[in-house]
Amino acid sequence: MNKRDLLLDLIAGQQPSAYTPAAFFMHFDPIYHQGQAAIDKHLEFFSYTGMDFVKIQFEQRLPPGATIRKPEDWAKVRLYSQDAFDTSANLVKGLVRAAGKEALVLMTLYSPLMWAARAVEKSDLLVRHMRENPEAVNKGLEIMTANVINLVRACKQAGVDGFYASTQGGEDYRFGGNPLFEQYIKPSDLAVWAELQSCNFNILHVCDYEGSYSTYSPLLDYPGQVVNCSLKLGERNLTPKEAAVMFGRPFMGGLERKGILATGKPAEIRQAAQAILAQAPERFILAADCTVPSETPWENLKTAIETAHNRG
Numbered sequence: 001m002n003k004r005d006l007l008l009d010l011i012a013g014q015q016p017s018a019y020t021p022a023a024f025f026m027h028f029d030p031i032y033h034q035g036q037a038a039i040d041k042h043l044e045f046f047s048y049t050g051m052d053f054v055k056i057q058f059e060q061r062l063p064p065g066a067t068i069r070k071p072e073d074w075a076k077v078r079l080y081s082q083d084a085f086d087t088s089a090n091l092v093k094g095l096v097r098a099a100g101k102e103a104l105v106l107m108t109l110y111s112p113l114m115w116a117a118r119a120v121e122k123s124d125l126l127v128r129h130m131r132e133n134p135e136a137v138n139k140g141l142e143i144m145t146a147n148v149i150n151l152v153r154a155c156k157q158a159g160v161d162g163f164y165a166s167t168q169g170g171e172d173y174r175f176g177g178n179p180l181f182e183q184y185i186k187p188s189d190l191a192v193w194a195e196l197q198s199c200n201f202n203i204l205h206v207c208d209y210e211g212s213y214s215t216y217s218p219l220l221d222y223p224g225q226v227v228n229c230s231l232k233l234g235e236r237n238l239t240p241k242e243a244a245v246m247f248g249r250p251f252m253g254g255l256e257r258k259g260i261l262a263t264g265k266p267a268e269i270r271q272a273a274q275a276i277l278a279q280a281p282e283r284f285i286l287a288a289d290c291t292v293p294s295e296t297p298w299e300n301l302k303t304a305i306e307t308a309h310n311r312g
Contacts, residue, residue, distance in 0.1 A: 003052045003103040007201060010250060010283050011225040020277060021052035022286035022308035023252075024261075024301040025108075025164075026294050033059035034087050039094035046099060049301045050309070052285070053104040053201075054095050055164055058151075060087045068120045071133035074140025077119055080147050085154040092158035104161040104201050109152065112144040112188040113169045114207070119144075127174055130184070138184050145188045152195045162201035164228075165192065170219060171212040181218060193223045203228055203252060207290060220247060228252040230289040239279040252285035255304065261288060262296045266303045273307040 001009075001018055010017055032041035038059075046054050065078030088107070095105050110118075117123040119140075130137045152163065167189050168174070175181040196202050204224030206216065214234035227247040231238040231254065244251040254276035255261045260268050273286060280286070286308040292301070 007104055020308040020311040022305040023051040023053055024288055024292055025055045026292050027057055038091050043098055048298050050305045054099050056107045058108040071129040071136035074137045077140040077143045079143050082150040082154050085151045089154040089158040092155050092160045096159040106162050106164050107155045107160050109163040109165040111167045112141050112148050113185050115144040134180055134184055141188050145191050148192050149195050162199040163196055164203045164205055166205045166207040168207050172214050173212050226250045226252050240284055241281045244281045250283040252287045253289050254286055255288045257288040257290050257292045262293050269300055269303045270307050273304045277311050
């Protein structure tokens, strides 16, 4: 059984896995963001670490859009055609040709809200505008949704297997418990997910840099065959089994991206991975809660992955 079949069987629940799969991701230097250099670096990382799928970092630079100073400016954000994403689509094509028979190839996908946050110098401006005039901001959010969907379509035509699709906005410091999330942000996320549904393998990533979700309730009905999120939920620390039961699907994660995984010695990493594996459900992928720091030694990630593979 190759890595591709292993993960497809994991989400189908047809039989116990031959071993526990694992995967970690990081941003590479700008010289590896496009073209053959990007293909080669992703393949080198995949091969060296032994991870169980190829995840493409979305690093494409796009032409600048409108300057956002007031809520009404969001209607002027730029709409990019599907052709604008040829750089990313070509990266998908290259990696599918090189590794697609052995492993699933997934594209990192930021949500429309995350795209909007990147359109301004300070993301708190987006939050402030949304609270001041949500209808005005929503015009921009709709354009960003169309941009994300155009990226998805370009990648699907290039042969991608699925997406590592991120969501933000439900954090307590943004719109957690606020009707703005349900009225504006969630619909934009779900419009993108409707385009993802035809793919083989999608991961819902609850992106949380601050450890500031007190509930995942608004996200439990999001699609995705696998969920990746932090195990810190308010004052609670979930186990991987509890997270899997909560979302009703296999869980991916367990290790903190900036913890022992990034800075520890091999013995410490093995011990931390073993502790998570002891709390994991049968259908589980060992990973971090998000992208690990770029300076993380590849050997650390390889050690964690080998520990998962040895679990059986």
